[in-house]
Amino acid sequence: MNHGQSVNHEGWLAALAGELRRHGVDRDLAGHVVAEAATHLRDSGEAPLRVFGPPETYAAAVADSVGAAEPRVYRGAPGPVRLEARGITKRYRRHRVLTGVDLTVRAGEIAAVVGANGSGKSTFLRICAGLASPDRGQVRVHGTVGYCPQSGGTSDFLVPEEHFVLVGAGRGLHRDTARSAGRRQAAGLDWDPTGPTQARHLSGGTRQKLNLVLAGLGDPDVLLLDEPYQGFDRGTYLDFWHQLWDWRAAGKAIVVVTHLLNQLDRVDTVLDLSPVRQPVG
Amino acid sequence: MCRVDQERRGQWLRGVLDLCVLALLARRESYGYELAQSLNAAGVGPIQGGTLYPVLLRLQRTGLVSAQWREGTTGPARKYYRITVAGGETLRQTTADWATFSGGVGAILREVSTR
Amino acid sequence: MTKLLTIAEMALREMLRRRSVLVILLVLPLLFYLSRRGDHLGQSIRFVCLGLGWALSTAALFAGSAAREIEPRLRLSGYRAYHLHLGRLLALWVVGLLLSVPYFLLVRFDQHDVRYGAIALIMLLTVATAAPFGLVLSAVLPRELEGTLVLLIVFGLQMMLDPAGTAARLLPFWASREIGTYAVDHTDGGYLTRGLVHGVVFAVALTALVALASGIRLRQRSHLKFSPIR
Numbered sequence: 001m002n003h004g005q006s007v008n009h010e011g012w013l014a015a016l017a018g019e020l021r022r023h024g025v026d027r028d029l030a031g032h033v034v035a036e037a038a039t040h041l042r043d044s045g046e047a048p049l050r051v052f053g054p055p056e057t058y059a060a061a062v063a064d065s066v067g068a069a070e071p072r073v074y075r076g077a078p079g080p081v082r083l084e085a086r087g088i089t090k091r092y093r094r095h096r097v098l099t100g101v102d103l104t105v106r107a108g109e110i111a112a113v114v115g116a117n118g119s120g121k122s123t124f125l126r127i128c129a130g131l132a133s134p135d136r137g138q139v140r141v142h143g144t145v146g147y148c149p150q151s152g153g154t155s156d157f158l159v160p161e162e163h164f165v166l167v168g169a170g171r172g173l174h175r176d177t178a179r180s181a182g183r184r185q186a187a188g189l190d191w192d193p194t195g196p197t198q199a200r201h202l203s204g205g206t207r208q209k210l211n212l213v214l215a216g217l218g219d220p221d222v223l224l225l226d227e228p229y230q231g232f233d234r235g236t237y238l239d240f241w242h243q244l245w246d247w248r249a250a251g252k253a254i255v256v257v258t259h260l261l262n263q264l265d266r267v268d269t270v271l272d273l274s275p276v277r278q279p280v281g
Numbered sequence: 282m283c284r285v286d287q288e289r290r291g292q293w294l295r296g297v298l299d300l301c302v303l304a305l306l307a308r309r310e311s312y313g314y315e316l317a318q319s320l321n322a323a324g325v326g327p328i329q330g331g332t333l334y335p336v337l338l339r340l341q342r343t344g345l346v347s348a349q350w351r352e353g354t355t356g357p358a359r360k361y362y363r364i365t366v367a368g369g370e371t372l373r374q375t376t377a378d379w380a381t382f383s384g385g386v387g388a389i390l391r392e393v394s395t396r
Numbered sequence: 397m398t399k400l401l402t403i404a405e406m407a408l409r410e411m412l413r414r415r416s417v418l419v420i421l422l423v424l425p426l427l428f429y430l431s432r433r434g435d436h437l438g439q440s441i442r443f444v445c446l447g448l449g450w451a452l453s454t455a456a457l458f459a460g461s462a463a464r465e466i467e468p469r470l471r472l473s474g475y476r477a478y479h480l481h482l483g484r485l486l487a488l489w490v491v492g493l494l495l496s497v498p499y500f501l502l503v504r505f506d507q508h509d510v511r512y513g514a515i516a517l518i519m520l521l522t523v524a525t526a527a528p529f530g531l532v533l534s535a536v537l538p539r540e541l542e543g544t545l546v547l548l549i550v551f552g553l554q555m556m557l558d559p560a561g562t563a564a565r566l567l568p569f570w571a572s573r574e575i576g577t578y579a580v581d582h583t584d585g586g587y588l589t590r591g592l593v594h595g596v597v598f599a600v601a602l603t604a605l606v607a608l609a610s611g612i613r614l615r616q617r618s619h620l621k622f623s624p625i626r
Contacts, residue, residue, distance in 0.1 A: 052331040170473030
C-alpha cells in the first residue's frame, strides 16, 4: 500500500473518532472501533469510503449497535426569569425595524430568534446586551450577561489564551482559572487554543470558536449569541448545539439568533421577527 | 450467475447476516476481514466493513459472541471473535427456525418454476 | 486594580506585536534628531521631542482603534469604562517614558550647554500629552487613516508655525517649543512657566476628553436594567 493511501485513511479515521465521540460512544470502545477499522482497511487495501461509507454514517451505525446514549438533553422545569424584554421598538432612518417586541427567557431555557435578513435580529440582540439603545422599550436582566457577535469581538494581536485572561479578569477570575476554563470549553468545540497564533491569523471558523468561548467564560447567567456559527463545519456546528444544551442543563438562559431551522425542535421558545412579527411561544 | 436486485438482496441480508456470522464463528474463531472474505466466498457477499462491524458489535452486546485483541503472527493486532455458549444455543434454535421458514418459501416458489 | 493592570498588560503585549508601530516608535525620533543635528543647536532637540510626541501619538491612535472591537465585550464582562481607558493610557505612558530615556541620554551626551532638567521636563510633558491625544483621535475618527492625516497636519503645523504667534498656542505641543527656548537659548523663567502651564493644561484636558469619549461610548444604557440573581 503506498503512502498516499495511508494518508487518506488517517483523515477518515480521525473523522470517525470525532463522530464516535459526538454520538456519545464510550472512549475505550471508540478507540477499539477505530483500530479495528484501520486493520480492516490495511488488510483489504480498499478506500475507507467504499468499505465503511462516510464517517458519520458508520459512527451512527456503531452507536446504534452499541446502544450508546446521545448526550442527554435535559428538560427539567424552567427556573426564574433571567431576561425580560418588553415593547422593544427601533427605527432606522424611515424604516421600522422592530415594533413592540417582547421576549421572556427563564433559567434553563433556550430562545431562538429567527427571521429574514434585515428583520432586526442582530439589532434586537444588541439592544438586549446594552450595546444599542431602542427608541422605546425596556430590558431587564437578572444576573450577568455574555454576548457573542456574528464576527469581531476579538483583539487582533493577542493570542487566544491572552483573551481568556483578559475577559476572565473582568469576571474576577484568576489567570490560571481563566486559562483552564477557556481550554475546557474550547475542547468541547474540538479546538486547542494553546499556541502562539494571534487572533488575526486564525481562520474565520476558529475565530468564532474563540468568540463563543469568550462569551461563556466566567459562567454568565444569560447568553446572547448572534449566529455565532459562521465558518463552522458540520461537526463543529453539532458541537455548538451540544454546548448550548449543556449550558441549558446548567441553568443558563440562552438567546440564539439563527436562520437555520432544523434544530428548532430542541429549543423552548421561538421569536419570529419576520414582517408578520408575532412572537410564537 | 444472475444479477440480484441490490435492494432486495440488502433486505435479505439484513435478516440473516448475524446468523451467517454466528455460523462461521461456530466453526472457528475469526476476525472481521477474514469473516468478510468467507462470506464473499460463500456467495453471500460482498459484505462491506460498514455493514459487518455493527453486526459484530450487536452480537457482542447481546452476549452471543465474545472478542479478544490478539497480536497477529503476521501483521498488526487483530480483534478475534468467538462464539459463546449462548451464541451456540441461539444459532441452533434459529437455524432450525430458518430451515422451516426457508422450506416454506421454497415450496411456494417451486410452483413458479414448475409452471 | 487587577483589572486595570490586566488591561495595561494586554495593551503592552499588543503594541509589542505590531512590528510596524514599534519601528516607528523607535526610529522616528532618531531620524528627526539626526536630520537637524548639523543645524543651529536647539533645533535637533526640538525635533527629537516632536518626533517622540508624533511616534507616541501614532502608537496611541493604533492602540485605540484596535481596542474598539473588543471593548464592548470587555464592558459586558465586568470592566468599567475607566479601567479600559486608564489601563490603555497607563501602558502608553510607560512606553513613552521608557522611550524617552535613551533619547534623553542622547541629548545629555551629544549636546552641551543646555538646561538638561528642562529637556527632561519637555519629554515628560510630551509623553503625557501625546498618549491621550492619540486616543482621543481614535475615539473621534472612524479609521486609523484619518487619524494619521490629522497627526500629520498637527505636527506639521507644530514645526512650521512661529511659536510666538497666537495660533501656535492652540496646538497641543506648543509647550515643547516654549520650554525648548528656555532650555537652549537660556532665556528667562517666563518661558518655562508659560510652557509648563500650557503643557499641564493640555495633558489634563486631553486625558479628560479620553475619559469622556470612553464613558459615552461604553455607557450604561437607560433601557437596560440589571438585577442580581434571585
